[in-house]
Amino acid sequence: MKRDSRLSSVLHALLHLAEHQAPMTSEALAKCMATHPVVVRRTMGMLRAAGLVASARGHAGGWRITADLAAVTLRELHDVLGEPAVFAIGNRNETPGCLVEEAVNAALDDAFAQAEALLLERFARITLADLAADFARRHAERRAQDHERGDRDAL
Amino acid sequence: MKRDSRLSSVLHALLHLAEHQAPMTSEALAKCMATHPVVVRRTMGMLRAAGLVASARGHAGGWRITADLAAVTLRELHDVLGEPAVFAIGNRNETPGCLVEEAVNAALDDAFAQAEALLLERFARITLADLAADFARRHAERRAQDHERGDRDAL
DNA sequence: TTTCATGTAACTTCATTTATTACAAATTAG
DNA sequence: CTAATTTGTAATAAATGAAGTTACATGAAA
Numbered sequence: 001m002k003r004d005s006r007l008s009s010v011l012h013a014l015l016h017l018a019e020h021q022a023p024m025t026s027e028a029l030a031k032c033m034a035t036h037p038v039v040v041r042r043t044m045g046m047l048r049a050a051g052l053v054a055s056a057r058g059h060a061g062g063w064r065i066t067a068d069l070a071a072v073t074l075r076e077l078h079d080v081l082g083e084p085a086v087f088a089i090g091n092r093n094e095t096p097g098c099l100v101e102e103a104v105n106a107a108l109d110d111a112f113a114q115a116e117a118l119l120l121e122r123f124a125r126i127t128l129a130d131l132a133a134d135f136a137r138r139h140a141e142r143r144a145q146d147h148e149r150g151d152r153d154a155l
Numbered sequence: 156m157k158r159d160s161r162l163s164s165v166l167h168a169l170l171h172l173a174e175h176q177a178p179m180t181s182e183a184l185a186k187c188m189a190t191h192p193v194v195v196r197r198t199m200g201m202l203r204a205a206g207l208v209a210s211a212r213g214h215a216g217g218w219r220i221t222a223d224l225a226a227v228t229l230r231e232l233h234d235v236l237g238e239p240a241v242f243a244i245g246n247r248n249e250t251p252g253c254l255v256e257e258a259v260n261a262a263l264d265d266a267f268a269q270a271e272a273l274l275l276e277r278f279a280r281i282t283l284a285d286l287a288a289d290f291a292r293r294h295a296e297r298r299a300q301d302h303e304r305g306d307r308d309a310l
Numbered sequence: 311t312t313t314c315a316t317g318t319a320a321c322t323t324c325a326t327t328t329a330t331t332a333c334a335a336a337t338t339a340g
Numbered sequence: 341c342t343a344a345t346t347t348g349t350a351a352t353a354a355a356t357g358a359a360g361t362t363a364c365a366t367g368a369a370a
Contacts, residue, residue: 002327002356003245011259012247019255025346033247036329041347057347058337074262088243090158092167092188099297100174103290104166107229107281115274122266135258142254157325157358180315191360196316212316213368 004084006043009033010077011131013044017053018069018132023062043081050080069132074123086116159239161198164188165232166286168199172208173224173287178217198236205235224287229278241271 013029026037026044033040044063047053052067078084091109096102168184181192181199188195199218202208207222233239246264251257 004243005245005247008247012256015255059345061346085243088159088240090160092160092163099293100170100290101167103286103293107286111274111277115270118273119266119270126262131258131262135255138254138258214314216315
């Protein structure tokens with residue numbers, strides 16, 4: 001099964017937009033995400049419909065964030081993307097033809113529902129601001145490492 | 156995305172086998188699961204490799220359970236099926252090209268890992284015997300309903 | 311020795327995501 | 341005004357992976 005990576009994509013895009021204050025074109029976003037500009041427009045279009053980003057055409061156009069980073073959770077983005085199916089595993093028939101299948105479906109559905117609830121609850125606790133902060137931390141760490149390496153090389 | 160329904164399939168098959176004490180042919184199993192006999196053989200073959208079922212060829216051949224219903228958990232079946240990917244959602248690139256992607260992946264991976272752990276923990280707590288008991292309960296309930304309807308129709 | 315049934319490889323179908331092409335519409339630079 | 345830039349969107353193709361199907365070999369029992 002091919003995994004839906006749109007949530008990952010939009011997070012990547014939104015954080016890049018948060019770094020830039022100028023709008024970024026679909027082409028620029030596509031390049032840094034190794035995908036196609038049309039895919040970017042298609043996916044970002046859903047965020048625009050939800051009022052999280054804005055786009056402008058023509059020269060100096062592109063995408064920019066309009067939402068508050070601290071107010072947007074992964075859960076909201078998941079919803080904005082249409083709440084795609086979370087699991088790659090599922091029941092053979094959703095409408096059971098026999099009682100055996102009914103019992104099997106009930107057990108699996110229950111377990112999946114619990115796992116999905118946990119996942120969405122975790123998503124609801126993570127904001128774009130959290131990710132941006134984590135990025136900043138990694139960035140500082142990387143710079144510190146580079147610096148250390150530079151010192152060592154300079155000996 | 157097409158969901159992997161093999162776990163659901165083998166549960167259905169195993170419970171049917173548990174009801175029958177005589178072996179069931181791939182064709183019989185396929186018929187009650189609305190699938191193809193070869194698909195049954197392919198999937199059940201993985202359970203045979205794990206020693207959970209046995210198959211016999213020729214007249215009066217077919218599939219039978221060799222494992223103790225109370226000892227087989229959904230978790231074990233999931234493992235036997237090769238631990239297929241649980242989620243239909245995932246990271247765009249598993250090997251991040253930039254720090255932004257690293258931060259995004261880390262957050263998503265963490266949430267998915269927690270949800271998967273919960274799911275597998277639930278799976279580990281459900282045995283085939285539990286499902287068989289649930290089936291028996293449903294069966295009794297259904298019979299009671301049928302009986303009631305019979306009484307009403309007889310008025 | 312015929313029939314039944316599994317074992318397995320090879321191939322097709324089907325569903326779904328992502329990629330691509332093509333072109334319309336809008337905006338700005340010159 | 342016109343050309344360049346950039347989004348908007350439809351339509352189509354490629355890629356992926358599960359499930360379905362065909363074909364035939366193997367083995368067991370009547």
